[in-house]
Amino acid sequence: MADVELETRVVGGGDAGFVTTKFEALLAWARKYSLFQYPFATACCGMEFFAAASPRYDIARFGAEAPRFSPRQADVLWVVGTISQRQAPVLKRIYDQMTEPKWVIAFGTCASCGGFYDNYATVPGIDKILPVDVMIPGCPPRPEAVLDGLMLLQQKIGDGDRTTAVVKNTQLPDGAEEKLERLYNIRMRP
């Protein structure tokens, strides 16, 4: 709601007040809470997707309740699992059949970058064939990371941002970042 409120003003008073907002903001706000999903589950990550969609994690509270097994009715394509080269045309076709606006979530390391399948058989990340909005690393990712990914997608929809974003591990224990930075000679902190 917050991002709509920024653009929104209440005009007038008494019984007959009215509200103005930007049309795009209202539309984006409406879209991000009514995501119909198309689960394209191909491998072990599928199990984790079922867990994330189960009542315990309750993906419905994000407005992403209904899985649609027709691409025409879906807004979000969840690519869950390893995509082999032989399967790539099928995935591309499903994506092409979805109606605009559409978003893609790469669920798991295999869908994001091919994972440990660095060979002739596997597509090294579905961003090689489709534009991807959110990548959720993990083999498989925990349901919490999946929910983070969904919230990230909602935020991106609200912002109108189509760059690829990666769900980050948000809960490293104290001191772990410094240690990893030293170990791998990378920069993790701003």
Added chain:
Amino acid sequence: MARIILDRLKERFGADVLETSSQHGDDVAVVTPARWREAAEFVRTDPRCACDYFVDLSAIDCCDNGDPEARFEVYVIAYSVARKHRVRLKVRLPEDNPEVDTLIPVWVGANWMERECFDMFGVRFKGHPDLRRILLYEEFKGHPLRKDYPAQQAQPLVAYREGTYDKLRPFLADEGMPLDRTFKAAQDPD
């Protein structure tokens, strides 16, 4: 344990059994390509062997043994449900024309395994009714489990998109925090 099979084979085929070995309960007999089908038939029908259960058929690329006449080693594993013993028959095939008789008349289950062996190694099976690729696609060139196939050389069916990441670098960009993600204009992944 199943030495009896090896003895029977040697008795029946004489010099056409090139070598036999027994190790850790595995009994192996190498036969000549000319009598491959016959040896399998014998192992199945001989009452002392009675190997009625087809377990597996595949090949090994022994390209480093320095002998182009014996580059491929096709093996079949058969098990006797009644006698509870198992045998492995092998045949060595040359590099330039790896071809051997099909075992479908002996065990009908050999059909798909021979197709897989053809797909992965390019070994042809004489008399196979439907020798097509089974795991890969028709457009694929070469046979990926041959050791001279470059392991990472993919043959994509869907052309890769321009400007994608090589590999994911989730920890370098400070994007992807589910909360407090501020709007960023389209940015270079580097």
